[in-house]
Amino acid sequence: MTITPRDMSKAAEKAAVLIEALPWIQKFAGTTMVIKYGGNAMVSDELREAFVQDMVFLHHCGIHPVVVHGGGPQISEMLDKLDIESEFRGGLRVTTEETMEVVRMVLTGKVGRQLVGLINAHGTYAVGMSGEDADLFVAHRTQHVIDGEQLDLGLVGDVVNVNTAPITDLIANGRIPVVSSVAPEVDPDTNQPTGQVLNVNADTAAAELAAALGAAKLVVLTDVEGLYGNWPDPSSLITSITADELRGMLDRLESGMIPKMRACLSAVESGVPQAHIVDGRQPHSMLLEIFTTAGVGTQVTP
Numbered sequence: 001m002t003i004t005p006r007d008m009s010k011a012a013e014k015a016a017v018l019i020e021a022l023p024w025i026q027k028f029a030g031t032t033m034v035i036k037y038g039g040n041a042m043v044s045d046e047l048r049e050a051f052v053q054d055m056v057f058l059h060h061c062g063i064h065p066v067v068v069h070g071g072g073p074q075i076s077e078m079l080d081k082l083d084i085e086s087e088f089r090g091g092l093r094v095t096t097e098e099t100m101e102v103v104r105m106v107l108t109g110k111v112g113r114q115l116v117g118l119i120n121a122h123g124t125y126a127v128g129m130s131g132e133d134a135d136l137f138v139a140h141r142t143q144h145v146i147d148g149e150q151l152d153l154g155l156v157g158d159v160v161n162v163n164t165a166p167i168t169d170l171i172a173n174g175r176i177p178v179v180s181s182v183a184p185e186v187d188p189d190t191n192q193p194t195g196q197v198l199n200v201n202a203d204t205a206a207a208e209l210a211a212a213l214g215a216a217k218l219v220v221l222t223d224v225e226g227l228y229g230n231w232p233d234p235s236s237l238i239t240s241i242t243a244d245e246l247r248g249m250l251d252r253l254e255s256g257m258i259p260k261m262r263a264c265l266s267a268v269e270s271g272v273p274q275a276h277i278v279d280g281r282q283p284h285s286m287l288l289e290i291f292t293t294a295g296v297g298t299q300v301t302p
């Protein structure tokens with residue numbers, strides 16, 4: 001077989017892509033990154049497989065990925081099947097006892113298990129856990145005020161404490177933790193467990209975990225290219241925003257972007273140097289974000 005000038009030029013292009021990653025590998029090797037994998041970004045076998053490859057790729061670049069997965073659409077699908085109605089307020093699911101059972105079953109028993117299985121098809125990397133395991137998370141009931149009105153969201157929680165040891169132990173053993181955002185409740189007055197589990201938005205849980213772990217990045221995969229300043233005007237995609245600018249925008253955000261951008265803000269305010277919203281509908285978009293100079297999506301910086 002003869003090698004043509006076209007083959008040579010293609011090979012040079014591939015080499016250039018690989019070498020562009022070098023400074024980023026040098027910068028991030030040895031660091032932890034929290035990757036929030038949204039339910040809307042795991043809607044096909046192709047997307048799930050690309051995500052899993054990215055996790056294994058990061059791992060072999062010496063980066064420690066910690067996956068926090070969502071599963072909102074998957075929970076809604078199961079609630080529909082069971083004829084249980086559910087609504088969102090301020091981007092959060094109003095959660096009754098009956099809904100909570102389904103949330104726990106779908107997040108920990110279905111979505112988390114599926115991701116663990118897919119990652120482990122590449123080697124024995126992934127260990128699944130929920131916020132209930134080893135008290136990874138403890139939560140208080142969310143007190144949500146929108147337009148001055150106190151919203152009763154039921155069994156929805158905010159993480160108030162993260163026990164990082166179960167995660168750092170797994171990382172030290174060369175594992176990829178895969179975390180579901182369900183958390184045991186503690187009483188805010190007594191700090192004692194109430195025996196209730198709470199539904200925590202996965203963006204919120206990922207931000208708390210990223211801050212507690214001192215992560216180098218929080219990467220949030222979702223089903224849009226990033227944050228739009230004037231949603232849904234496609235020309236208003238924001239590529240980079242500071243914490244101050246984002247704080248000024250929070251009141252104008254809608255639906256799922258509310259907890260997502262609050263989470264990014266909270267992460268950078270708590271010392272995570274960068275948070276990113278990345279389009280999870282594009283296979284491997286996360287690798288472009290981490291390993292290329294231009295990056296993709298929306299970057300939030302302190």
Ligand SMILES: Nc1ncnc2c1ncn2[C@@H]1O[C@H](COP(=O)(O)OP(=O)(O)O)[C@@H](O)[C@H]1O
Pocket residue numbers: 037038039040041070072073203221222223224226227228229230231253254255256257260
């Ligand atoms: N300003 C905005 N920029 C981008 N998306 C927005 C904005 N406001 C609302 N959205 C909506 O937020 C959705 C993402 O939130 P969500 O559905 O909760 O995602 P996920 O399941 O990935 O957590 C987008 O699909 C979009 O419909």
Ligand SMILES: CC(=O)N[C@@H](CCC(=O)OP(=O)(O)O)C(=O)O
Pocket residue numbers: 037038039040069070071072073075091092093103156157181199200201202203256
């Ligand atoms: C309180 C709350 O809203 N919890 C979310 C938990 C799952 C989640 O956050 O999933 P995504 O990341 O796919 O949206 C829910 O019940 O849908």
